[in-house]
Amino acid sequence: MxxxxxxxxxxxxxxxxxxxxxxxxxxxxxxxxxxxxxxxxxxxxxxxxxxxxxxxxxxxxxxxxxxxxxxxxxxxxxxxxxxxxxxxxxxxxxxxxxxxxxxxxxxxxxxxxxxxxxxxxxxxxxxxxxxxxxxxxxxxxxxxxxxxxxxxxxxxxxxxxxxxxxxxxxxxxxxxxxxxxxxxxxKGILRFELTKSFDEGPRPGANLKRIRGGTRVNVVPDYAEALIADVTLKELVSKIEEKELESKLTIEETPEGIVVKAKGISAHASYPGDGENAIQILLNFLTLIDFGGKEAKTFIDAVAGKLKMESDGKTLGISCSDEISGALTINLGVADFNEKRGSLKFDIRYPVTGDGNDIIANLKKAFDDLGAEFLINQHKMPxxxxxxxxxxxxxxxxxxxxxxxxxxxxxxxxxxxxxxxxxxxxxxxxxxxxxxxxxxxxxxxxxxxxxxxxxxxxxxxxxxxx
Ligand SMILES: [Zn+2]
The missing domain is CATH 3.40.630.10 (Zn peptidases)
Known part of the structure; x- marks a missing residue:
């Protein structure tokens, strides 16, 4: 034979x-x-x-x-x-x-x-x-x-x-x-970045000095932190307690301001449901704070409002799925903000019958009013x-x-x-x-x-x- x-x-x-x-x-x-x-x-x-x-x-x-x-x-x-x-x-x-x-x-x-x-x-x-x-x-x-x-x-x-x-x-x-x-x-892989410049300088109210979270766009970040000046420990603690976020957020006083640390669970970006996104936890929390600089605040509020704690892009208006490959996933993998500029990097995996260009068009629409730059870093067809x-x-x-x-x-x-x-x-x-x-x-x-x-x-x- x-x-x-x-x-x-x-x-x-x-x-x-x-x-x-x-x-x-x-x-x-x-x-x-x-x-x-x-x-x-x-x-x-x-x-x-x-x-x-x-x-x-x-x-x-x-x-x-x-x-x-x-x-x-x-x-x-x-x-x-x-x-x-x-x-x-x-x-x-x-x-x-x-x-x-x-x-x-x-x-x-x-x-x-x-x-x-x-x-x-x-x-x-x-x-x-x-x-x-x-x-x-x-x-x-x-x-x-x-x-x-x-x-x-x-x-x-x-x-x-x-x-x-x-x-x-x-x-x-x-x-x-x-x-x-x-x-x-x-699945199709789509990686994009939102970047916004702020030219605000110190303002009355809390001042956001930086946000850092994640190292790679294809990993669900298990840690993120924000440094905030001109805010009291008491104010932050009461907001954490009010939202019952004690298990996910901790705060630390430093000479430069207060560091808010978010803890999540790491996972591969293609299975975001297995993890918990620390950047999303942090951004959602930051929407509760009355920052003096409105441009950074608008950016954070809009992204957090459209992403919530979701990983299926539902509120963003891009969720879809098929029988062969399952649902679209979105992961906010990297956040990097200083006083002048903020950038967020995302990784999307979309179903094999999905249309990547449609998804891009919907994303652009969703983020249209932000005044942020929208950049596709990678698009691999399914x-x-x-x-x-x-x-x-x-x-x-x-x-x-x-x-x-x-x-x-x-x-x-x-x-x-x-x-x-x-x-x-x-x-x-x-x-x-x-x-x-x-x-x-x-x-x-x-x-x-x-x-x-x-x-x-x-x-x-x-x-x-x-
Ligand atoms: Zn190989």
Whole structure:
């Protein structure tokens, strides 16, 4: 049987695959913007990793191409149509507190440790050997399979954008850079910023000196604070008590004024319901204070009034939802005010059937009367591949056959590589229920899982190109 032929090949190659993955992890392919030039746009280590993997492809007898140092590919098969598998060789920095060297590729108790082991060097190696096994088997195929190797997934996906400008797009495909079974829907991501300048100077009444909260727009902030001068402790305490906010707000007297500290619960911006937004708590509280400077006050009151403590954008007039991907979410991730200028950064995830431009128009309308600058920082369109599409059915069949598990289609709020390439879905490498190790300390891949992953990929690729 075809499956057996391919599985036997994978078992033959598995030790070599693991050894190569260890070598691959030793190249710390982290973005280095300080050392870029025309031939290596993302720094020397990423370039080294790209050259290294393409050379491996060549050594295995496969066709390869370096796409201007931005991307590369390894290809097998023949025919006019090409199926793409999208992986990346850049890794996020190691971070602290590892129990092993993150760039050593050490194996302990059946686990291969190292930055990139699961995100995404392990899966790249899995696909490379899957291609090799199909090529070796000499089974007839009617399409080409191309491992498209990105080098900037973690930062801006400039690699895949460059690839699509210069090279052939796949007719369909998958990315081994998220989880099993299959992610076929990803919400649209919209990030925007409201900025307002105030030129008020000290006025009679309370004076807002600063607001600080949050560090990243895609995280629900668990802390925010405001420094207020010319206000009494007693006044603030009575307002906190009146609104029963004692568990969420604390105050501290300093020489510059009184600091109001809001405590929330952190969560990912795509699941704001799991958290509690400290900036929203703080802004809503600040609406109770009679600030002397009216421009800052109008700004705070309007935003707090339209956001309330909601994370669905209902009062803002942008709430919507669909059956495939659920409801729109909005997160006020970062606040930064001084006496002259205030800025608020937001992250919206909207349903796959939603219209991003409509949402932008509604936001502009909602904030129209503020006199604030409205700036779109990022807009990523949603991804949606119809469940009845033939290649999805094929991936589902392979997954079911290889694991015995139900090949469910998932919808997520986060963003993967697939969003940039039409007709592609995420397919592995993390199995349902497994701990998320990407970007964590002590990232590892269980070797027996890796073997299973290669076997799933080899069958899937063969099914897609036969
Ligand atoms: Zn990744």
């Amino acid at each position: 075809v499956e057996d032929i391919l599985n036997i090949k994978i078992d033959e190659y598995f030790d070599e695959l693991v050894k190569n993955l260890q070598e691959f992890i030793k190249i710390p392919s982290v973005l280095d913007e300080e050392k870029t030039d025309e031939s290596f746009p993302f720094g020397p280590k990423i370039d080294e990793a790209l050259r290294w993997i393409l050379k491996k492809g060549e050594e295995l007898g496969l066709k390869t191409k370096n796409v201007d140092g931005y991307a590369g590919y390894v290809e097998i098969g023949n025919g006019p149509e090409m199926v793409g598998i999208l992986g990346h060789i850049d890794v996020v920095p190691a971070g602290a507190d590892w129990s092993v060297d993150p760039f050593e590729g050490q194996i302990k108790e059946g686990k291969l440790y190292g930055r990139g082991s699961v995100d995404d060097k392990g899966p790249i190696m899995a696909v490379l050997y899957a291609l090799k096994a199909i090529e070796d088997s000499r089974m007839p195929v009617s399409k080409r399979a191309r491992l498209i190797i990105g080098t900037d997934e973690e930062t801006g996906a400039r690699c895949i954008k460059h690839y699509l400008e210069k090279e052939e797009p796949p007719v369909c495909g998958f990315s081994p850079d998220a989880e099993f079974p299959i992610i076929h829907a990803e 991804l949606y591949v119809d469940p009845d599409t033939e290649f999805i059915k094929k991936l589902q069949n392979v997954y079911k056959k290889m694991t015995g598990d139900e090949p469910k289609l998932l919808s997520i709020g986060g963003g993967t590589y697939c969003r940039y390439v039409k007709n592609t879905v995420s397919f592995g490498p993390v199995f349902p229920g497994q701990k998320e190790l990407a970007h964590q300390k002590d990232e590892y891949i269980v070797l027996e899982d890796l073997r299973k992953i290669v076997k799933i990929y080899v069958q899937a690729i063969y099914e897609l190109i036969k």
